[in-house]
Amino acid sequence: MAIDDKTYDELREIAARYPQGRSGLLPMLHLVQSVEGKVTPEGIQVCAEILDISPAEVSGVATFYTMYKRRPVGDYHVGVCTNTLCAVMGGDLIFERLKEHLEVGNDETTPDGKVSLEHIECNAACDYAPVMMVNWEFMDNQTPESAVRLVDDLRAGNEVHSTRGPRLCTWREAERVLAGFPDDLADEGPSAGKASLAGVEIARTMGWTAPAGEASAPTGSTADTKVGAAEQADTARAESETKAEAGQAEEGKS
Amino acid sequence: MTDMLTPVLTANWGTDRSWTLEAYEAQGGYAALAKALKMKQDDVITAVKDSGLRGRGGAGFPTGLKWSFIPQDNPKPKYLVVNADESEPGTCKDIPLMMASPHTLVEGVIISSYAIRANHAFIYVRGEVLHVVRRLQAAVREAYAAGHLGKNIHGSGYDLDLVIHAGAGAYICGEETALLDSLEGRRGQPRLRPPFPAVAGLYASPTVINNVESIASVPSIIDKGADWFASMGTEKSKGYVIYSLSGHVKKPGQYEAPLGITLRELISLGGGMRQGHELKFWTPGGSSTPLLTAEHLDMPLDYEAVGAAGSMLGTRALQIFDETTCVVRAVLRWTEFYKHESCGKCTPCREGTWWLAQVLTRLEKGQGTEEDLDVLLDQCENILGRAFCALGDGATSPISSSIQHFRDEYLAHLTHGGCPFDPMTSTVFAQEGALA
Numbered sequence A: 001m002a003i004d005d006k007t008y009d010e011l012r013e014i015a016a017r018y019p020q021g022r023s024g025l026l027p028m029l030h031l032v033q034s035v036e037g038k039v040t041p042e043g044i045q046v047c048a049e050i051l052d053i054s055p056a057e058v059s060g061v062a063t064f065y066t067m068y069k070r071r072p073v074g075d076y077h078v079g080v081c082t083n084t085l086c087a088v089m090g091g092d093l094i095f096e097r098l099k100e101h102l103e104v105g106n107d108e109t110t111p112d113g114k115v116s117l118e119h120i121e122c123n124a125a126c127d128y129a130p131v132m133m134v135n136w137e138f139m140d141n142q143t144p145e146s147a148v149r150l151v152d153d154l155r156a157g158n159e160v161h162s163t164r165g166p167r168l169c170t171w172r173e174a175e176r177v178l179a180g181f182p183d184d185l186a187d188e189g190p191s192a193g194k195a196s197l198a199g200v201e202i203a204r205t206m207g208w209t210a211p212a213g214e215a216s217a218p219t220g221s222t223a224d225t226k227v228g229a230a231e232q233a234d235t236a237r238a239e240s241e242t243k244a245e246a247g248q249a250e251e252g253k254s
Numbered sequence B: 001m002t003d004m005l006t007p008v009l010t011a012n013w014g015t016d017r018s019w020t021l022e023a024y025e026a027q028g029g030y031a032a033l034a035k036a037l038k039m040k041q042d043d044v045i046t047a048v049k050d051s052g053l054r055g056r057g058g059a060g061f062p063t064g065l066k067w068s069f070i071p072q073d074n075p076k077p078k079y080l081v082v083n084a085d086e087s088e089p090g091t092c093k094d095i096p097l098m099m100a101s102p103h104t105l106v107e108g109v110i111i112s113s114y115a116i117r118a119n120h121a122f123i124y125v126r127g128e129v130l131h132v133v134r135r136l137q138a139a140v141r142e143a144y145a146a147g148h149l150g151k152n153i154h155g156s157g158y159d160l161d162l163v164i165h166a167g168a169g170a171y172i173c174g175e176e177t178a179l180l181d182s183l184e185g186r187r188g189q190p191r192l193r194p195p196f197p198a199v200a201g202l203y204a205s206p207t208v209i210n211n212v213e214s215i216a217s218v219p220s221i222i223d224k225g226a227d228w229f230a231s232m233g234t235e236k237s238k239g240y241v242i243y244s245l246s247g248h249v250k251k252p253g254q255y256e257a258p259l260g261i262t263l264r265e266l267i268s269l270g271g272g273m274r275q276g277h278e279l280k281f282w283t284p285g286g287s288s289t290p291l292l293t294a295e296h297l298d299m300p301l302d303y304e305a306v307g308a309a310g311s312m313l314g315t316r317a318l319q320i321f322d323e324t325t326c327v328v329r330a331v332l333r334w335t336e337f338y339k340h341e342s343c344g345k346c347t348p349c350r351e352g353t354w355w356l357a358q359v360l361t362r363l364e365k366g367q368g369t370e371e372d373l374d375v376l377l378d379q380c381e382n383i384l385g386r387a388f389c390a391l392g393d394g395a396t397s398p399i400s401s402s403i404q405h406f407r408d409e410y411l412a413h414l415t416h417g418g419c420p421f422d423p424m425t426s427t428v429f430a431q432e433g434a435l436a
């Protein structure tokens, strides 16, 4: 595939989002990957042209970041977290099992081009360990068996959903979103997974809350002057102290 | 007495369509913005100063003070950059926050930008979290449509543009000056300081960089007051924070509490350690903070107490490991991570992390000698304080602390001729099997 006029315009559009165009380079490279399936020499050339920097500079940036690929990845790029916590909780065994099952090594793609495999670093989901990612969507709480089922489903073209997100799109579609061209999937999936809610659920059961603060003045009726605001704040503060005292008394009773 | 848990940022995470503007406003969202826009900018800064809010990204620098360093007589544009790179191993609070309630962050960005007189703000989010990027993009779109962003916000005369910027995979880009280089479209390598970003940051202009949780805390401070915020926490560590519990506990997850709660309390809230096992070691604030042991269970988790115990509160990423975990394996894996993520700019870190991994690998295989432990400590000493940025220092933390607490376990690898642990026993599936 080649960089056509539409892509060229979109690349310029990305650069135009920033006070200085060069800031757009990372999202621009995401878009190149979305169109070309990897960072190609042509993609590098076009980015350099648009930003008026040398291809060597673009190349130097592209090679610095792990999400940019010089070789094509699968439609579904599978990451297994093998940073310490996930590794210990089972990530190492999952990664070994997948390498065997898919008959690929780290950073390799199955011959049908469907699935590529990579071990990844902590993906900020340690409370869901062991964690996998598919096209940078969360696949939480995996086991070797669930991981094998997952990649089999992906290869068979079955519909697969993220455990905390939407139906999986392809890697190229994902790269387009990262370039700043949203799809319409933001409203899919839950607001949070179970572990994210561990504390809130306990607080609800126990009736625990943050202290009551100043009564939040409804929009529009906020004080117009600083003095007014201060007066309002002071009353509210006094009120909240009263409430806090009342709360303490309550606690004393229980 | 405040309650044991005090959900503020996490309070709405489980609610229906919590990520939408409609749901956020229904529970009082954007009221703080209305209030802030009627305040003088300096009064917003004062409120944040008075609250005692300290940066939640690891270093704990007072947020209001940082904002006050922005030279307002500097004619250049001012910028706010939110550090949403969350990549420190163990840290997993900003990502669920942005997934469940992106508007909390967006509202915080608008108020904070207003305070420092920035008309351009950026959220630099790590690229490997697609759905979070989507939710942020959608929230920004909604905020523009509602007039919370754009020109003349709610008739205040204040303009703000906010760009969601996805990174591309590099732990070092969480370091604030490397983040700025990355945001300028370069390799993410740290910059020499001074000048500090407050004076010469993005495009050599005055810039504030704050963590997601720091900025997300701002609306509550404006809404409920600095005193309210400061009424939680300990003497020098004010307010509520999110503690992230992971590993060998019954209920891993996010627990929002006043600063100063103890690990014993957090673990017991979560139903204890997993069945039949006991705490062996833990990180208080990610892998770059020295390991602690069961000896530290009753230490208040605030900046001062953890510091006094020889570690750091960091990001409150509590990674919990029980006695089935080999500490040498754990430390080697972290060391490989630092080696891989070293940006290569300075020799102590680039070469040092390579050597550390070499020696540790040898020890883990049971092929080293006892002298290797001194070699390791020596290497750590040569990196600590000599590296260009805190990544290098962080790389030494797990090593020196583990040798301090678990020297015998290193030696056991030598006498055993390899790792004496069965890696299966530490996994979650081993546990499931045992219970079945």
Ligand SMILES: Cc1cc2nc3c(=O)[nH]c(=O)nc-3n(C[C@H](O)[C@H](O)[C@H](O)COP(=O)(O)O)c2cc1C
Pocket (backbone or CB within 6 Å): B054, B055, B056, B057, B058, B059, B060, B061, B063, B083, B084, B085, B086, B087, B088, B171, B172, B173, B174, B175, B176, B177, B209, B210, B211, B212, B214, B215, B389, B390, B391
């Ligand atoms: C190697 C390294 C990685 C870091 N990663 C992050 C990160 O992912 N998120 C973050 O907020 N701060 C990170 N920091 C800390 C930032 O440099 C900076 O202190 C922080 O963003 C300031 O925000 P705060 O004052 O609100 O905490 C990192 C620091 C280092 C040295």
Ligand code: SF4
Pocket (backbone or CB within 6 Å): B172, B190, B341, B342, B343, B344, B345, B346, B347, B349, B350, B387, B388, B389, B390, B391, B392, B393
């Ligand atoms: S300490 Fe490491 S990450 Fe930091 S500048 Fe030096 S080489 Fe780069």
Ligand code: FES
Pocket (backbone or CB within 6 Å): A081, A082, A083, A084, A085, A086, A087, A121, A122, A123, A124, A125, A126, A129, A131, B089, B090, B091
């Ligand atoms: S260690 Fe795997 S997600 Fe953090």
